[in-house]
Amino acid sequence: MKSLAADTYRLINEVFLLGDDIDRQLFSNFSLTVRQYHLLNWLHRKGQASLTELANLLLCDKSNVTGIVRRLKSAKLIEELPKSDRRYTTVRLTESGRQIHQQATTILDESIATRFINVRESDHVALQQLLELVYGHLHGYLENGHLKSVAAKMANAPKTEISEQVETTNK
Structure with a gap:
């Protein structure tokens, strides 16, 4: 027998997955994944971050973040800061990254307003x-x-x- 708590949990997950799918489709217009957008958004808010911080934020391991960072660097949306310690890589947004982030955020905000217009x-x-x-x-x-x-x-x-x-x- 299912519990009310389990039903609520499943519904929250389903709502999250629907929203995530909408975001995925939206960000694809900017050649971004949802995780790439969240990484850009974090850098926009914090200025810079280490790969370890980004892995914790994105709830994934450091090797996964390394791939995301590599792709964003290749697209010239982020750049590495000069290393004071070879063990740590710190990244920040480039000007192109700031522009793409701003455009994607504007469209995201409009999309969110539209999604909830009847609430x-x-x-x-x-x-x-x-x-x-x-x-x-x-x-x-x-x-x-x-x-x-x-x-x-x-x-x-x-x-x-x-x-x-x-x-x-x-x-």
């Missing part, structure tokens, strides 16, 4: 309040180590044929 202001406020509540609970879930306790339970759970196949495939 009443009071519904926006109510939804934001609920999402802030969910955000706080999820953030607390991570901060309090609940994910580790779930992982420990999973590690101690009896192996099934499917879990053994997945484990073998991931090796």
Whole structure:
């Protein structure tokens, strides 16, 4: 039997995936992926960032960020800063990167306004309040180590044929 919480979680994921697909199509007009746009947006806000910071922001590993950075450098949208330490690579937007970011952000903002044009202001406020509540609970879930306790339970759970196949495939 499904729980109301599971249904809510699935709906939030489905809404995210729909929005992400719309963004993917929108950013393709600028020859950008969603992750590339988020990287440009982060650099726009922060000025510069290391690859480690970008990996944490984009929720991926450093090797994935290296590929994203390489493609954005090739397109001349970002550049590496001179290295004071060979172990760290820091990047920032180029002028072309600033222009593309601004154009993409303007179109994104217009798209978002259009997506929600039929939602009443009071519904926006109510939804934001609920999402802030969910955000706080999820953030607390991570901060309090609940994910580790779930992982420990999973590690101690009896192996099934499917879990053994997945484990073998991931090796």
